[in-house]
Amino acid sequence: xxxxxxxxxxxxxxxxxxxxxxxxxxxxxxxxxxxxxxxxxxxxxxxxxxxxxxxxxxxxxxxxxxxxxxxxxxxxxxxxxxxxxxxxxxxxxxxxxxxxxxxxxxxxxxxxxxxxxxxxxxxxxxxxxxxxxxxxxxxxxxxxxxxxxxxxxxxxxxxxxxxxxxxxxxxxxxxxxxxxxxxxxxxxxxxxxxxxxxxxxxxxxxxxxxxxxxxxxxxxxxxxxxxxxxxxxxxxxxxxxxxxxxxxxxxxxxxxxxxxxxxxxxxxxxxxxxxxxxxxxxxxxxxxxxxxxxxxxxxxxxxxxxxxxxxxxxxxxxxxxxxxxxxxxxxxxxxxxxxxxxxxxxxxxxxxxxxxxxxxxxxxxxxxx
Ligand code: UD1
Numbered sequence: 001x002x003x004x005x006x007x008x009x010x011x012x013x014x015x016x017x018x019x020x021x022x023x024x025x026x027x028x029x030x031x032x033x034x035x036x037x038x039x040x041x042x043x044x045x046x047x048x049x050x051x052x053x054x055x056x057x058x059x060x061x062x063x064x065x066x067x068x069x070x071x072x073x074x075x076x077x078x079x080x081x082x083x084x085x086x087x088x089x090x091x092x093x094x095x096x097x098x099x100x101x102x103x104x105x106x107x108x109x110x111x112x113x114x115x116x117x118x119x120x121x122x123x124x125x126x127x128x129x130x131x132x133x134x135x136x137x138x139x140x141x142x143x144x145x146x147x148x149x150x151x152x153x154x155x156x157x158x159x160x161x162x163x164x165x166x167x168x169x170x171x172x173x174x175x176x177x178x179x180x181x182x183x184x185x186x187x188x189x190x191x192x193x194x195x196x197x198x199x200x201x202x203x204x205x206x207x208x209x210x211x212x213x214x215x216x217x218x219x220x221x222x223x224x225x226x227x228x229x230x231x232x233x234x235x236x237x238x239x240x241x242x243x244x245x246x247x248x249x250x251x252x253x254x255x256x257x258x259x260x261x262x263x264x265x266x267x268x269x270x271x272x273x274x275x276x277x278x279x280x281x282x283x284x285x286x287x288x289x290x291x292x293x294x295x296x297x298x299x300x301x302x303x304x305x306x307x308x309x310x311x312x313x314x315x316x317x318x319x320x321x322x323x324x325x326x327x328x329x330x331x332x333x334x335x336x337x338x339x340x341x342x343x344x345x346x347x348x349x350x351x352x353x354x355x356x357x358x359x360x361x362x363x364x365x366x367x368x369x
Contacts, residue, residue, distance in 0.1 A: 002030050002031055002032065003030070003031040003032070003091050003092065003358070003359065003362045003364065004031070004032050004034070004088070004089065004090045004091045004092075005025060005031060005032070005033050005034070005090060005091070005092050005093075005094060005358070006033075006034045006035075006036060006085065006088055006090035006092075006093045006094070007021070007022065007033065007034070007035050007036065007093075007094045007096075008036050008038065008081070008093060008094070008095050008096075008101060008102070008105040009035065009036070009037050009038070009059070009096065009101070010037070010038035010039070010040035010041065010065075010077070010099050010100070010101025010102065011040045011041045011046075011097075011099040011100075011101060012041050012046050012047065012050065013096075013097050013099065013283075013284070013285050014096040014097055014099060014101070014102070015047070015050040015051065015054055015056065015266075016050065016054060016173075016174055016177040016178075016266060016285070017096040017097055017119055017120060017173045017174055017177075018056070018094070018096050018119075019054035019055065019056050019177050020173050020176035020177055020180070020350070020351035021094065021119060021173060021351045021354055021355065022035075022056060022057070023055075023351065024351040024352045024354065024355040025355050025358075027355075028355070028359070030364070031359075034060050034061075034088050034090065035056075035057055035058075035059045035060050035061075036059060036060065036061050036062075036063065036081065036084060036105075037059035037061070037062045037063065038062075038063045038065050038077045038080075038081070038101040038104070038105070039062050039063050039064040039065045039066055040065060040066075040067075040073065040077070040099060040100060040101045042064070042066055043240060043263075045262055045263045045264075045265070046240065046263060049265040049266070050265065050266055053181070053265050053266045053267050054177065054181075054266060061084050063076075063077060063080040063081060063084070064080075065077050065080060065101075070100060070131055073100050073104075074100050074103065074104045075104075077100065077101050077104035077105060078104045078105075078107060078108050081104065081105050081108050082108050082112070085105075085108060085109065085112065085114060086112070090114065091115070091362065092114075092115050092116070092117055092144075092145070092358065092361075092362075093105060093106075093109045093114055093115070093116050093117070094116075094117045094118075094119060095116060095117070095118055095119070095139060095143075096118075096119045096120060097119070097120050097284075098120070098123070098132035098133075098135045098136045098139070098284075098305075099132070099135065100131070100135060102118075102135055102139055103134070103135035103138050103139050106118065106138070106139040106142050106143060107138065107142065109142070110142035115144035115145070116139075116142060116143045116144055116145075117143065117144065117145040117146075117147065117354075117358060118139050118140060118143040118145070118146050118147065119147045119173055119354060120147070120148075120149055120173070120174075121136075121139075121140050121143060121146035121147055121148050121153060121157065121167070122140065122146060122148040122149075122152070122153025122154060122155075122156045122157045122167070123136055123149070123150075123152075123153055123156070123284075123305035123306060124136065124137075124152075124156045124305055125303045125304060125305040126303060127302070127303050129210070130208075130210075131209075132284075132305070133305070136305070137160075140157060140160070140162060141160070141162075143166070144166060145166060145168065145357065145358065145361060146162060146166050146167045146168065147168050147170045147173075147350075147354050147357070148167060148168070148169050148170065149170070149171060149172040149173070149174075149288075149345075149346075149350070150169075150172070150306075150308045150343055150344075150345075151169060151344070152307055152308060153169070154167050154169055168353070168354070168357045169345065170345065170350045170353040170354050170357065171344070171345025171346055171347060171349070171350035171353060172288060172343070172345070172346040172350055173350045173351050173354070174285055174288055174289065175288065175289075175292050175346040175347070175348060175350065176348050176349065176350050176351045177266075178270065178289055178292060178293075179347075179348035180348065181266065181267060181270060182270065182274070184267055185267050185268075185270040185271040185274060186271070186274075188267050188268050188270075188271035190264070190268040190271050190272055191271065191272070191275060194235060194259065194261075196233070196235070196272075196275075198275040199275065199276075199277045200232075200233070200277070201232065201233045201234065201235055201272075201276060201277065202228070202232045202233070202234045202235070202276060202277055202278045202279070202280060202329070203234070203235050203236075203272050203273060203276040203278075203279050203280075203281075204225060204234050204235065204236040204237075204258075204279070204280045204281065205236070205237060205239065205279075205280075205281045205282070205283050205286060206221065206236075206239070206242055206280075206281065206282050206300065207239035207241050207242050207282065207283070208282040208301065209241075210282075210301070210320070211282050211300055211301075211320070212241060212242045212245045213245065215245075215248075215249050217320060218242075218245055218246070218249055219249065220322050221300065221322065222246075222258075223322070224322040224325050224326060225258050225280070226257075226258055227326060228280075228325075228326060228329050229257030229258045230257065231329070231330075231333060232277060232278075232329065232333060233257045233258075233259065234257060234258045234259065234280070235259045235261065235272060236258055236259065236260050236261070237261050237262065237263050237264045237269065238260050238261070238262065238263065239263060240263070246260075270289070273286070273289055273290060273293060273295060274293055274295070276295055277296075277332065277333070278295065278296040278297070278298060278329065278332050278337075279295060279296070279297045279298065280298050280300065280325065280329075281297060281298075281299060281300065282299065282300045282301050284304075284305060284306060287299055287304060287306050287309040287310075287313075287315045288306060288309055288313075288346075290309075290313070290314055290315065291308075291309040291312070291313025291314050291315060291340050291342065291343070291346075292313075292342055292346055294314060294339070294340060295314060296314050296316070296332050296337045296338055297309070297313075297314055297315045297316070298316055298318050298325060298328050298329065299315055299316065299317050299318065300318060300319070300320060300325065301317060301319065301320075302317070302319045302320065303317070304317060308343045309340075309343075312340060312341050312343050313338075313340035313341070313342075313343065314337075314338045314339070314340035315338075315340075316328055316338060
C-alpha cells in the first residue's frame, strides 16, 4: 500500500532535520510526500536560504502564520493547518523538533485521528518555563511514532508512559545534514570574507527568551562578550528576536571585537563552527553540532534537553553565570578543553532508519535502505 506522508516545517531548526528524511523517502517511488511550511519563520535569511542550501523542495503550501504571542501563533497554525490536512488526507504527518509549529500540527492531527511521527522525540530539559519543553511534552503524548536521537529520549518517554512499541531509537538527523554538507562548507569563503583564521575566533548565537528578553541579563551577557573579545574576537550572527531586543536596549553595541552580523545560511555557519576556537550559545542544535565536530561549546543555560552533549560531547553548561563563562573561555584558551566523543547513531544515517521504520510501520518492505 503506497504511503502518503505530509511534512510540517515551521522554523529554522526544522529545516535541517527534515531535509535528510525527505531525501531518504525520496529514494522510494511507492510513496508520496507533501510539504507544509507554517510560515513561523519568514525572513529570507531564516527560511529561504535553508531550503536552497539543503536542496529541499519548495513547500506545497505556506500557511503564512508569521509572528505573534505563543497562543496566537499556535492557534493560527492550528486553524490554518486543519483544512490543509483534511484536503491532503495523509497516512502519516511528520513533525520535527520542538517549535510552536510542531506542537500545533501534532494537536490538530491527534483530534482528526491522523497518525503523527515526531522526529527528535523524547528530549527533556525538565524546565517547564521553556516554551519548547511544553511543545516537546505535548507532541510526544499524541505522537504514534517517536523517533529519538539518543537513549535518554527513550528513557524519558517510557517514564512518561509512552508505549515501548511506538519508540524508535534512530539517532540524530541533524548530524545527517552536517555530514552531507561538511565538504560543501569547506568551500565557503565566509572566513576570508570576515577576515578570520582557523581557531582565531569564537562564534556566538543567543536567542532564548531567558537570555535576551530580560534587559539586565542581555546587558550582562553583552558585557561578558565584550570582555572575552579582548582575548578572542567573537562573531555573533544575530537572530531577529535578539536584534529587536538589542535595538531597544541601551547597550553599547558596536564593541570593537564583537562582530554583530546578520543571521547566516547553513553552509557559512557550519564553516564558521568547524574552525572556531569555541562556541557560546543557547541553541539546542549547536550543542549537538559542536559535539560532532569536537569543538568546545559553552551553553548559556541552566539546563539542557540534550544531556548527552555534556556527558559525552564537548558541551559545558555555564548557566547564566557570566563569571563562569569568562572562566571557561580562559580555560579553553590555555588549552584545557573538553575532548568529547560522538554519541551512538550520530552517524549520518538516522533519516534512513526513520524511513525504514515508517515503511515497516505501514507494512511495506524497507529493503532499499
Ligand atoms: C523559535 C523556536 C525556538 C527555536 C528558534 C530558532 C518556538 C517556541 N521557538 O524561536 O525553539 O530555537 O525558533 O530560530 O517555536 N522574527 C523575524 N523573522 C522571522 C522569524 C521571527 O523577524 O523570520 C522575529 C519576530 O519578531 C518574532 C521573533 O523573531 O516575534 C521570535 O520569533 P518566533 O518564531 O516567535 O520564535 P523564535 O525566537 O524564533
